[in-house]
Amino acid sequence: MTVEPTPAPRDPNRWLRRLPLVTGLLGSALLVINRLAFTPELLTSQSRSDALGILLSAVLILTGLLWQQIQPLPPQTAPLQGIPGCDWHPDLSESEKLELAWASHTLLSTTAARTVVIWVGGRTLLQRGLLANPGQMPSIQPKSVLQRVLQTGRPVYLVDLKLFPARAEFNDLLPPGSQAVLCQPIGQKGCLILGSDTPRSFSRQEQTWIAAIADKLAATLLPSPPGRGAGG
Structure with a gap:
């Protein structure tokens, strides 16, 4: 007889761990859209703002990826054959x-x-x-x-x-x-x-x-x- 385990509880912090990654991807996508669709003439100040925005987005994406590794999911139960x-x-x-x-x-x-x-x-x-x-x-x-x-x-x-x-x-x-x-x-x-x-x-x-x-x-x-x- 195999006794199936109770499903492991879902990680309550899963969305918090994904927040920097999602924010970084969204921010970089908006910067690209703004540059291609809404910037007919590129100014020096605009270039500096875009560079700063890309840098911040990259930091958020890196932080999100690190959080996925540093905060592991709870251990999973296994079926017992007892x-x-x-x-x-x-x-x-x-x-x-x-x-x-x-x-x-x-x-x-x-x-x-x-x-x-x-x-x-x-x-x-x-x-x-x-x-x-x-x-x-x-x-x-x-x-x-x-x-x-x-x-x-x-x-x-x-x-x-x-x-x-x-x-x-x-x-x-x-x-x-x-x-x-x-x-x-x-x-x-x-x-x-x-x-x-x-x-x-x-x-x-x-x-x-x-x-x-x-x-x-x-x-x-x-x-x-x-x-x-x-x-x-």
């Missing part, structure tokens, strides 16, 4: 299921994530959203990206998967067509893996929100170290 689903680890308690259901639903509904995988303590606890293999919980063996997340305790954000050779690590976790992946640590023994259908899709605000949810999952799913909270 099937909607939600799979749990069989040994989860009801309270753990409730926590994971809340976290995954929140991530799917408030961020750019289309796939959520929660891996803690060597077990895949949940996969939800658009899945590559629904009904088959993936067995995750941490490789370069996940090992880096676990060792450093810092998230890794692959903003455009096709640019990273390490994307092969997520072939069995994310549906084909996934464009970006964010790996957020859950304590020191887990990782929250989010896939998206759009490059550069997770904003800074969303990354902060994802980190807060990962911290809450760590407090719920990971046991506290012995002696934590005891009086000294």
Whole structure:
């Protein structure tokens, strides 16, 4: 099953970016028409005015062309070849299921994530959203990206998967067509893996929100170290 992406919003500044180019072309066209049709006798002052007008038109045209390149269009979404689903680890308690259901639903509904995988303590606890293999919980063996997340305790954000050779690590976790992946640590023994259908899709605000949810999952799913909270 292929899930078609939502159309990307049209660039609200597209006419503003085109304004210098259109103005420059219009101005140069009017100067040529004025010279050929309405100037029977060419005066020195007229020549200077025409030269100045052509120069200003050229600057506007150049500015418009530069704006087209400097201000790129928003990234386009891609179709994901996945099937909607939600799979749990069989040994989860009801309270753990409730926590994971809340976290995954929140991530799917408030961020750019289309796939959520929660891996803690060597077990895949949940996969939800658009899945590559629904009904088959993936067995995750941490490789370069996940090992880096676990060792450093810092998230890794692959903003455009096709640019990273390490994307092969997520072939069995994310549906084909996934464009970006964010790996957020859950304590020191887990990782929250989010896939998206759009490059550069997770904003800074969303990354902060994802980190807060990962911290809450760590407090719920990971046991506290012995002696934590005891009086000294």
